[in-house]
Amino acid sequence: GDIFDMFFGGSGRRRNTGPERGADLRYDLRIDFEAAAFGQETTIRVPRIELCPTCHGNRAKPGTPIKTCPNCHGAGQVQMVQNTAFGRFSTVRTCDRCQGEGKTIETPCPECAGRGRLRRVREIKITIPAGVDTGHRLRVSGEGEAGERGGPAGDLYVYLSVKPHPLFQRTGDDLILERAISYAQATLGGTVEVPTLESPAELRIPEGTQPGTLFKLRGKGIPHLRGSGRGDLLVRVKIEVPTKMTPAQREAVRQLAEAFGEQVSPPEKGFINKVKEAFGK
Structure with a gap:
């Protein structure tokens, strides 16, 4: 390492070894107009990171030992002392053997390959309240991704968009x-x-x-x-305004127009009348 590693212990790259909250998730849901108006219960399928159901997050195969890291003695960090031209300096680094967790496993969990977490698709039932509109956000507590090292799960946020209605x-x-x-x-x-x-x-x-x-x-x-x-x-x-009328309806409208003193187009002459006029009869 360089001089900055000696002074600052890896330039601040110390890993968090305590419980860590899981990430929040966003889910976009499009709902019918009536569901937005009157509310609805529905089930959504959310892909997320969950704790391994076999090892429950401890990463070890069930029944196999989990031991305190012999390198850091469970601290997750190791102290290094270096002699330099400027004097003697002590630095603290994340333990390379246990990656900061303070414990080691001999046999990794076969289901999650020793990671402690898995990606799964989970069905989650949500309740949409009456009166929501596009842009409304529902918070489902604890339904985000799983935490690490005993940390709590994140939250799920459902963002709603409402389909248009053909009439309203x-x-x-x-x-x-x-x-x-x-x-x-x-x-x-x-x-x-x-x-x-x-x-x-x-x-x-x-x-x-x-x-x-x-x-x-x-x-x-x-x-x-x-x-x-x-x-x-x-x-x-x-x-x-009607587009098709019977002769009687046309005549009734014409009489109404005359009663109001309005000028309208004269009635069209039938084909026989037009022939008679053409021959002077």
């Missing part, structure tokens, strides 16, 4: 729904059925409703994540 848009805990109504319903009023996250509900349309009018159904939105109650369902109406 979410704004906070409120839902927005677009509902088409007919010209007659908008003009004369009436009652229409609208979907909710549960069963359909009735919405009263007042006379003279304009396109884009927003109606509120209280308590039909997303449950509040913290506290009781729910958001609202906001229904935005749009006027649906």
